[in-house]
Amino acid sequence: MIRRDWVASAVARIEADFNRSADTHLIPLALPAYPGVHVYFKDESSHPTGSLKHRLARSLFLYALANGWLHAGSTVVEASSGSTAVSEAYFARLLGLPFIAVMPAHTSPEKVAAIEFQGGTCHLVDDAASIDAHARELARATGGHFMDQFTYAERATDWRANNNIAESIFRQMALEPHPVPAWIVCGAGTGGTAATLGRYLRYRCHDTRTLCVDPEHSAFFDHYAASVGRGRGDASACAGTSRIEGIGRPRPEPSFIPTCIDAMAKVPDALSLAAMRQVSARLGRRVGGSTGTNFVGVLRAAWAMRAAGEDGSIVTILCDGGERYSHSYYQPEWYERHGIDTREADAALARALDGEAIDVPVVHAEGGRNDAMAASVPSFEREGPGVRLPT
Template sequence: MSKPASPSASRPADADRRAWTAAAIARIEADFNRSADTHLIPMRLPGYADIDVYLKDESSHPTGSLKHRLARSLFLYALSNGWLRDGRPVIEASSGSTAVSEAHFARLLGLPFIAVMPRDTSPEKIAAIEFHGGRCHLIEHARDLNSESERLARETGGHFMDQFTYAERATDWRANNNIAESIFKQMALEPHPVPTWIVCSAGTGGTSATLGRYVRYSRHDTRVLCADPEHSVFFEHYERNLAGTASAAPTPCGGSRIEGIGRPRVEPSFIPSCIDAMIKVPDALALAAMRWVSAALGRRVGGSTGTNFVGVLAVAERMRAAGRSGSIVSILCDSGARYAHSYYSADWYAARGIETEHSDALITAAGEGAALPTLPWAGTPNTPG
């Protein structure tokens, strides 16, 4: 039987590991230091003269989406916890954008990266992951993403990043240029510098948690609305949380058609108490809003941005009905360039039976000031109009 290594014998390996971790963190911080912040774009809504709307354009990150912030935070969190090792793969369960961003940071550190994702993920996202040096491991059912990621991590000796568990805790929600701090800095010189509402959507729940925590920590009166897509359990879970029945499992669903947001199960990073209200958005309406925003900006955006924008219209209508002026900030999550084969393809809509004409008319009218159809809404008792 071999003797256990003495403490002095283990020091060089430990020192090498700590040196590699320190160098890895320095590379990520240098990458951040040479990257600019994202733009805050004012957007005029003709029917809401006293309400200013802004879109935080997260598509301008180096990897093209809001998930760049999350990936950076997840890597720094994993490194600081001692979970990453030189030469060992990083594995993530992702439908695309998080994997694109994590592939970027893995390549920055010289680590192999494997994205476990549904087989029907858009080819544009698969190509983007591969462009950044990642490998795509495609599976049939979204419900198996985590178990397959855990299996790969065991077999390869790698680390499963697990965005859906760690998103809400990996981000420094008090500062460090998180998305909330960035929004408030950029709003400082606007007519209504403290937004009445910030509207986001939930994939992991990390962004809604960061926004909700930051506005409370900074003692702002801003409210956070989370817009949930049609095939997702978050809205039902939030309703049950308000009613004190959150222990009951939400009705299972097949998984969201709006890539990057919505989930078939409640994820650990979704914290209902961090948000003030939720709205349930039909996919047809979300995608009509996506097309409306794309036309207004002169460039394509993704479906999650459309989902958010339906939430913007809903809170703008509530503010107007209450006679309130103010500002609303939402998130432009990613570019529509990633969805040429889906949201910008007539065949995709036909195959899924999603109508477009009626929804386009509703969103156009809402942008000009007409009320949206009544959508499911849930809010805390003190949620304002």
């Protein structure tokens, strides 16, 4: 029998921790080639555990506690490539619970160290596609609870209020020249952030639309294309593992809700990482690869707005800091090992920053007040003349 007094104490500790934390910053970034477009980064790296996943972990723990899934002494298990595990380890330690992270063997050593710093244990597996199965088995063997972020992310977050990321963005944008963004750009990891944003925008009747960006070796883009009737081929899975840590999945996850998204773009890894380096240079500090993926989406939306003669704002997410990737994305040897040509991607990004269209596949849902993205992308194409996606 789960003791209600322990649950009440655990919830109180999480709420007190939240009350001690300040909101994350909203950082403007000028794009001179797009003078009517104001761009902002929601800096989620300033959370106590250094990433956007801090919000998700807090929501997952509160959801599990309210459902009666955790009790004193529960072993908490998660399948995670890193950032969610770091944040969940933080909350597990806050509640005095053991934590095990099941993750791919190629996860950055900095993330492994961060999990262990928070008191967690890392269980590395060679086959990234099997981490869920390993996590379920570990939870069964320990009598613990598998948090299952990829299933519960979209339902654990209160998208109506409770300081979700969408509410925070609109509160911080209130005094800006264009307080209601034309676009909010986010990546697809669990799908939970995109669902929270999309639901909140509809619930509050905002005209803002969501652009979700997907890296290579991820199934979300094809799944979305099939869902809006513009895809072809198998949209149920893809080969390989995403090289942009924190986003991309080999299959569509339960928390990914296509109908919450207005448009989706597929971003080559080389372009994501070129954008990562540009954002780092412009902000004066390193950011992670998923922030670069987001910035490619920002440039695509900015070009579409300018092409349609629109002024307005775009908000995207700075997901985490680059210190977690010092051994990979910031090392030339890593690019050589993965066969990534940085020169072509850097040149393509430089052209986009100068005002040219950035050449990435985009699929859009039908309808909506603002059709700038749709008008600038007349069809769904797998490849274009710039940085190409592998077939």
